[in-house]
Amino acid sequence: MNRRSFIKALLASSTASSFAGVRRSSGAEFILDPRNAPKSGRVLIKGGSIVTMNSSLPDFAGDLLIEDGKIAAIDRQIDSGNAQIIDASRLIVVPGFTETHRHTWQSCLRHLGANWSAAQYFANNFFKFGVVMRPEDVYAANLIGRLAALDDGITTLVDWSHIMNTPAHADAAVQGLRDVPARSVFAMGWPQAPDPSKWIVKSTQDISDDIRRVRKQHFSADGGLVTMAMAGRGPDFAVIPQVARDLSIARELGIPTTIHVGFASPGGIKAMKEAGLLGPDITHVHVKDSTDEELQFIRDSGGTVSISPLDEMLRVRWRRGLPPVVRTLERGLVTSLSCDSESTSSGDMFSIMKNTLAVGRFQASNPGDDRSEPANWNAASVISTRQIFEMATIQGAKTAGIEKVTGSFAVGKSADLLLLQSDNLAYHPLQNPVDAIVGAADAGCIEAIFVAGKPVKFGGKLIDDALVAKARRLATESRDYLFQKVGFVRG
Template sequence: MKILLSGGTVVSMDPAVGDLDRGDVLIEDGLIVAVAERIDAPDAEVINASDRIVMPGFVDNHRHAWQTALRGIGADWTFPEWAAAMHRTVKPHYTPEDVYAGTLLGRLEALHSGVTTMLDWYHVAQSHAHEDAAVAALRDTPGRSIFCLGAGWGTTDPIDDDIRRVRSDLAEDGLVSMALGLRGPEATSIDTVARELKLAAELGLRTSLHIEASGTIAELREHGLLRDTTTAVHANGTSDEELRMLADAGGSISISPDVELKMGFGSPMTGRALAAGLRPTLSIDDVPSVGGDMFSTMRTAFAVQRGLDGGLRARDLLDFATVDAAHSCGLDARTGSITPGKDADILLLRTDDLTVFPVTDPAGTIVSAGHPGLVDTVLVAGRVVKRDGVLVGVDLAALRTRLLESRNRIAAAAGIPLDGTWRPQPEAE
């Protein structure tokens, strides 16, 4: 099967391909086979990309999709309040059906807003049925997803059997693959970290690790546990020296700027990471607290760092949200840029929308003024999953009903109001 994206403004994110004011992209059997000003393909299905920016899909390498049913409830929360709410108050009342509904709608939301690849950082840790429900939801969404299985919040129990069980069911080269969510020395013993890293290497899994405190990266290095397959999430308290350690090891960093600023983590690490030799990547984190689209995430990271030192350019943010994030997931050979030979994970963004018209600088417009309403068409591995602004083959009315039922049941079971008045009480230190 061939598809020709015809006449769009191509922002390829591949220096060898470059950008085209007017260009065509030819897709065959799910792969990008050619990018040029004009391509003759009379046997291809033609998608008119005029008045559209053609760019690679976004890559979000850290999101907790199971929390989607409680969207917006934590807009005013600090991090300790979020932890008390999500992990100690509502999570015990989550059934596998709740996990499925939240993950499904969360992944569809991300796809709708142009996130073609998403790492779902799962830490519900209630039962095998809960894990299977999350995986099933990702499989039922036509996006490229990574199920990052981690232990429950604050638990020290071994998760080796869980990792092996789920890994045996997920092919490395499928649309849904797997990663291991490390607890790290802040949450468990260094011996446990070493064992989990050994297991990840044995199973061919990349790892992701939330970092809060200064000294964590140094401790990992001291014990020979820094890996080029590990993404450090947040790391706002990390020293410049530790960032250089992470860079020297070939690791990566995921920044969630809206959550970090609102919840009291500190300034996003964008500029400091670059200075240390790291390529920052961007992620949403959780939608009870912030919006779920990459446009607003890029804009926050851009504005904050420009305010600090004026050093970033708009295209840097596009790099962070596409090719750099794909690299952090070990998928840069398959996605992250419009490059012949890669899978066709591609967005068509409207340029005739009054919120962005006229588009003079495509990269500048995407970063400074982009929003999910511009996402007209989405392809994943060459399959059209959103067309003319509508997700293909998705019964959203039924799914909305399902998620509302889940939210209301969880809230009732947890005894919390849904009128915006609830403020969770953090545990006393």
């Protein structure tokens, strides 16, 4: 039998079975047949290893019932009734990931800056590509970027969108998010064209009133899978009166604000406190150079933090310290994770979690003083795999302001969840699900993804083939246009 005949025979035998075929090089098999993905209605996930991320509901082996897009019951055993049943005896059931800061508009430039410094990132993405980007490029980037994040298990994403060159750019960004069956927060920022420096170098520019139109036209109600926030400039980019103006507009519109701060120098958070601007509606992104006093100001204000350890380590900046993993945790801050930009980093939450754990463990075992090692000390007492997983789930949901909707399992919450193979060769034999996921899992371990109770990935494959094909085609066309426009030659 030749190779082609063998493959045909293999596919024929697999489609006749309850499996969909042989999975990846790990040797694991498909557990769920994508042809049998459940339809809308009652779905019972039965006999899974359930990681709840709910402090009042310990992890356990049992059942989870989905009805009308929400978790209707969660218990050791639930009567199936007329529910469609998913046999989860070989699956780990976890809340979907929440990522709290990604410049999704840069997704068609993926890994272009794998060897860039921070200065090169700004020079290329802002001053070269950002100024020539069309609305259709923003749509293509948001479509493939959000779709890929979903494929990696990120059921909620905060899209940090500072590519508002025209109102059409804003509309395209929103539509790109809405065309993906996932939960997103559109954080609307400022333009790049015609001169990015006007917005990032002690800016005195007023942001466009188009944010009011977008709020009214696209987000007149706060429900739905896609909601709105402001991507404010913050004191690292703008003078304090402009920071105050940004915040006042967001607060008038009733939307939260996310700002970059403490990634160029300390002092910005202190300046905001002195101006009476801090509050629980602000997410502070990076805070890498912020002082311990400033971190305490955030905690006192009820604000949250988003850090990007993988990107901050990859995008080199001269003599900058490590991302503030331990410092934020030690102060009890709500701390979540982000990819920042796929032009320089990975959008895979599994990679981000591993890197965050490594950075935190290094910081924990290498304090910046001469104290001696405490008796019976271990790194997990300072930063554990559980804490990292919290950052990727419930802490992320708190940062995005949707912890009542998602981020953990509880009756009444949205059924945003992942099913991962418990016997994947990456971590088999399984000891502890959280340790295995944070320490060894990757996107190839995901068997299925549900958002608001609907399966969007099943049998290890995104369900909407047409949407995937469209995203790939548009991303390729956009990349080719942008490269031609700026005279970039691929190596």
